Amino acid sequence: MTWIFENWERFWEVTAVHLRLSVVPVLIGFVLAVPLGWWASRSQTARAVLFPFANVLFTIPSIALIVITPVLIGVKILDEINVIVPLTVYTVALMIRSVADALSAVPGNVIAAANAMGYRPLRRFLTVDFPLALPVTIAGLRVATVSNISMVSVGALVGLGGYGQLFTEGYQTDYTGKVLAGLIGTVVLAVLADGLLLLIGRLLTPWARAGR
Amino acid sequence: MIEFRAVTKRFEDGTIAVDELDLAVEAGTITVFVGPSGCGKTTSLRMVNRMIDPTSGTILVDGKDVLTVDPPTLRRGIGYVIQQAGLFPHRTVLDNIATVPLLSGWDKRKARTRAAELLEIVGLDANFGKRYPAQLSGGQQQRVGVARALAADPPVLLMDEPFSAVDPVVREDLQNELLRLQAELDKTIVFVTHDIDEALKLGDRVAVFQTGGHLAQYAKPTELLAAPANDFVASFVGRDRGYRTLTFLHAEVPVHPVATAKIGERITVEDWTLAVDEQNRPKGWLSGVDGEVEVRESDLISGGSLYDGSTLRSALDAALSSPSALGVVVDEAGAVTGVVRADDVIQALAKARAAGEVPK
Numbered sequence: 001m002t003w004i005f006e007n008w009e010r011f012w013e014v015t016a017v018h019l020r021l022s023v024v025p026v027l028i029g030f031v032l033a034v035p036l037g038w039w040a041s042r043s044q045t046a047r048a049v050l051f052p053f054a055n056v057l058f059t060i061p062s063i064a065l066i067v068i069t070p071v072l073i074g075v076k077i078l079d080e081i082n083v084i085v086p087l088t089v090y091t092v093a094l095m096i097r098s099v100a101d102a103l104s105a106v107p108g109n110v111i112a113a114a115n116a117m118g119y120r121p122l123r124r125f126l127t128v129d130f131p132l133a134l135p136v137t138i139a140g141l142r143v144a145t146v147s148n149i150s151m152v153s154v155g156a157l158v159g160l161g162g163y164g165q166l167f168t169e170g171y172q173t174d175y176t177g178k179v180l181a182g183l184i185g186t187v188v189l190a191v192l193a194d195g196l197l198l199l200i201g202r203l204l205t206p207w208a209r210a211g212r
Numbered sequence: 213m214i215e216f217r218a219v220t221k222r223f224e225d226g227t228i229a230v231d232e233l234d235l236a237v238e239a240g241t242i243t244v245f246v247g248p249s250g251c252g253k254t255t256s257l258r259m260v261n262r263m264i265d266p267t268s269g270t271i272l273v274d275g276k277d278v279l280t281v282d283p284p285t286l287r288r289g290i291g292y293v294i295q296q297a298g299l300f301p302h303r304t305v306l307d308n309i310a311t312v313p314l315l316s317g318w319d320k321r322k323a324r325t326r327a328a329e330l331l332e333i334v335g336l337d338a339n340f341g342k343r344y345p346a347q348l349s350g351g352q353q354q355r356v357g358v359a360r361a362l363a364a365d366p367p368v369l370l371m372d373e374p375f376s377a378v379d380p381v382v383r384e385d386l387q388n389e390l391l392r393l394q395a396e397l398d399k400t401i402v403f404v405t406h407d408i409d410e411a412l413k414l415g416d417r418v419a420v421f422q423t424g425g426h427l428a429q430y431a432k433p434t435e436l437l438a439a440p441a442n443d444f445v446a447s448f449v450g451r452d453r454g455y456r457t458l459t460f461l462h463a464e465v466p467v468h469p470v471a472t473a474k475i476g477e478r479i480t481v482e483d484w485t486l487a488v489d490e491q492n493r494p495k496g497w498l499s500g501v502d503g504e505v506e507v508r509e510s511d512l513i514s515g516g517s518l519y520d521g522s523t524l525r526s527a528l529d530a531a532l533s534s535p536s537a538l539g540v541v542v543d544e545a546g547a548v549t550g551v552v553r554a555d556d557v558i559q560a561l562a563k564a565r566a567a568g569e570v571p572k
Contacts, residue, residue, distance in 0.1 A: 113298030116263060116370075117311050117360075118288035131302045207302045210344035 003177035004184070015185055018162020021083045021155060022148040023193075028084070029091025030141060036092065037099025038125070047100065054093040062086065062154045070158065083155035090151065091144045098140025102133035135208050138201035142194050149190045153182070213239035213400045214260060214368065219269030221255050221425070229255040230425040233269070238417070239367075242394060242401040246411035247421030247428075247448070255425070257370050257404045261290045273368060288316050291361030291369040291399075296377045297353040299345040305331070305356050306341035312364040323363075330359040335389060351382035355389070362397070371403040375410070387413055408449060412436070412456060420445050434460045458525035463560040465519075465527050467541050467550035473498070473507045480504050484536035487512050492547040494518070494540050518542050519552055524564075528557040 004011050039046045065086040075081050106129050114128045155161030156168045163182035170178030202209075214237040221230040230252040237243045245253035258264040259271055262283040271278045278286055291312075299308050309327035314320070331341055334355040345353055354374060361369055375383045387410065394401065405411055411418045412433040420436065422428040422444050429441035437453045437460075440446035450456070471485045475495060479485065485498045487507050496512025498505075505511075516533025519526050519541045530539025531554040538551035 107298075107301075109294050109296055109298035110300060112263070113292070113294045114300070116261060116287055116292035116294065118284040118286075118315050120284050123315075128300060132300075205302070207344045207346070210346045 003175075003181045007181075011181065011185070014162050014166060014182075015189070017160070018149070018152055018164075018185065018189065021080060021152045021160065021162055022087065022145070022189075025084050025087035025091050026141070026145050026148055029088045029095055029144065032088070033092050033095030033099050034130075037096045038103060040096060040100035041103035050096055050100075054096050057089055057093040062090070062151050063157060065089065066154055066158055080160060082158050083152060083160050087148050087151060091148065094144045094147070095137075095140055098143075099133065099137055102136035102140070103129055105136060106132045131205075134205050135201065138197060138204075142197045145193050145197060146190045149186060149193060153186065213237055213274060214402065215270075215272040216256070216259075217270040217272070219256070219259065219266045219271060221252070221259065221264065222267045228425050230259070230266070233425070233427055235419060235427060235430055237400060237402055239400045240398045241416040242390075242403055242414050244403045244405060244411040244415035244418045245421060246405055246408055246415075246418055248423060249406065251421035251423050252425030253404045253406075253419075253421045254372055256421070257372055257402055260368075260370055260402065261287045261292060284315075288312055288364065289366050289368075291364075291366040293354075293357045293361045293369070293371040293374040295373045296350075297345070297357035297374075299353055299356055299360070301345050303344075304341065305336075305343050305345065305348070308345065308356055309359045309363050311360055312366075316364055326363060327359070330362055331356075333362070333393070334359045349382075350378045351386060354378060354386055358390070358393070362399075367400060369399045369401045371401060373404055373406070376405070376407070383410075390414065409456075412459065420448060455525065455528075458528060458557075458561070459523050461524040461561065461564055462522070463524055463564045465524070465552050465560045466556050467552060468538075470538060470540075470548070470551045472548060475507050475509055478504055478506050484538060486515075486536075486540065486548060486551075488548055491545070494542065494548050497534075497536050499536065515540060518546075520544075524557055524561060527552050527560075528554060531557060 036050060040050045066083060069086050070076070070079075070082045073081070073085060110132070111124075111129070114124050119128065153161050153164030153167060156164030163185045166178045166182030166185075170176065170180075170182065216233045216235045219230055219233040220228065222228050233252075233256060245256060247253050255264055259266050260273065260278065262278055262281075265279065273286075273290070299305075300311070303311075306324060306327045309330050310323040313323035313326055318326070328338060328341060331338060336352060336355055336359075340348065340352065340356075345356070348356065357374065361371075375386045378386065391414065403411075403414055415433055417430065418433055418436055419430045420428045429436060429445045431441075434457065436445065436449055437457045440449055440453075446453075471483065472488050472492075473479045473485050475487055475489055480503065481498050481501045483499070487495045487498055487509075489495055494515055495509060496514050498507065498512060501511075513535045515535065516539065517526065517530050519530035519539050521541065521543075527539060530541070531537060531552055532539075534540065538553065540548060541550045541552055543549050
């Protein structure tokens with residue numbers, strides 16, 4: 001703890017990087033996963049292709065993916081893109097299934113009723129299907145966010161990675177305080193982000209808790 | 213108003229859901245499509261608002277071929293009530309009802325005002341408006357479903373087994389409510405059900421569908437009961453069809469006086485005596501007691517159904533279900549006015565038959 005107070009500025013700087021490297025992939029991944037998940041919820045073929053592919057992507061160890069990304073996309077080794085891309089891949093892999101399951105779980109008679117009322121497809125998706133899929137989607141988003149916050153540290157291997165840098169530095173200089181600071185930062189960040197998403201979810205879906 | 217001309221629906225797997233259907237639904241009436249599952253009744257209904265398109269044939273609504281109208285536009289002009297209500301769980305009751313007006317571009321305030329009006333029309337309290345569907349009972353949800361279908365005041369209402377998921381008591385309430393609404397609103401209603409009793413009760417005309425998408429008979433309920441077109445219709449209408457015919461007869465049945473006693477009164481019971489409350493409403497029967505006794509609610513033999521002067525069926529049922537074989541007759545306030553006997557009902561039926569009032 002003392003390290004954090006003595007190096008306040010450095011700690012904030014690292015926190016900001018960590019937050020950026022974990023949240024940006026969640027946002028991009030989410031935007032990509034919604035149409036893909038929608039597609040998977042509509043077509044058996046899409047499901048049969050996307051789900052196994054997503055599973056394979058998710059089984060690639062994060063270390064391997066982060067080390068190999070600069071080679072694959074050809075950017076400088078220290079560019080943040082090298083962490084953002086692999087984490088986006090994980091987010092998409094995780095969220096496709098959440099979004100697809102969430103959309104498939106919208107009751108059939110509600111969709112039939114919406115069609116019978118005269119909804120056109122896009123408006124129906126935006127105002128009926130998607131809002132009803134939100135509780136499950138947000139649950140998936142919470143998992144993706146927390147897992148990203150924990151994985152960002154691996155980026156330290158390519159010289160990036162927010163708190164991950166504190167781990168490597170602390171390890172190399174045999175300074176436990178630094179490692180501990182990174183650990184506390186990661187946990188606090190994960191808990192806060194998870195709580196924030198939980199809160200947003202509750203505010204967006206007041207109906208989900210309307211019981212008898 | 214709605215016309216099916218040689219309409220056939222063949223699904224991709226080759227099954228014929230509807231086979232050469234010719235049928236005209238009159239404006240301002242309730243037409244019920246009834247039949248076992250897989251008979252094509254729901255498919256036929258859904259072809260009216262293009263939830264399903266026919267393989268061949270033409271469907272006209274108000275003289276216009278539905279296939280020439282863009283489906284969303286067509287559907288906004290046709291009310292639809294779906295099984296189990298199908299309300300939007302994420303919207304309040306008021307917003308659910310306002311769905312079609314908002315889709316049709318009404319402004320929000322006007323749509324809300326209209327929704328509040330409809331809530332009242334279907335018999336729900338104004339404070340239901342702010343609740344979510346999950347906070348309503350099945351019967352209340354279905355009332356909201358009907359209100360939602362009526363919101364843009366469409367001339368045509370399609371109802372797809374709307375009352376099948378609620379318990380029998382609530383179902384009867386909803387059926388009576390629909391008849392009351394229809395008397396006021398005069399819509400053209402197509403109603404799908406697998407329940408023949410519901411069909412006979414609600415339908416001005418009933419279309420009986422047979423497995424394979426074949427229309428077996430299209431007739432008034434009384435005709436269906438009196439002269440089933442074939443064995444399928446006869447068996448579907450059921451063994452009790454002679455008894456059911458009584459539902460459609462409103463003949464005069466003589467009402468006899470009956471001995472009554474108020475709860476708490478001391479009386480000597482000679483014959484069957486009907487115990488009543490302060491408002492003269494029936495509470496139960498007394499019989500076989502010696503000497504003077506006080507009428508106590510706990511000693512009463514519970515009564516049968518009540519005859520409210522409506523149909524011969526309810527008169528006969530009141531007599532048959534009563535422990536004294538005397539059917540209790542009540543007025544609109546529920547007060548006892550006398551009793552009817554089963555033989556009198558049979559005689560009234562014979563008279564009606566002689567007068568040619570019973571369809572042959």
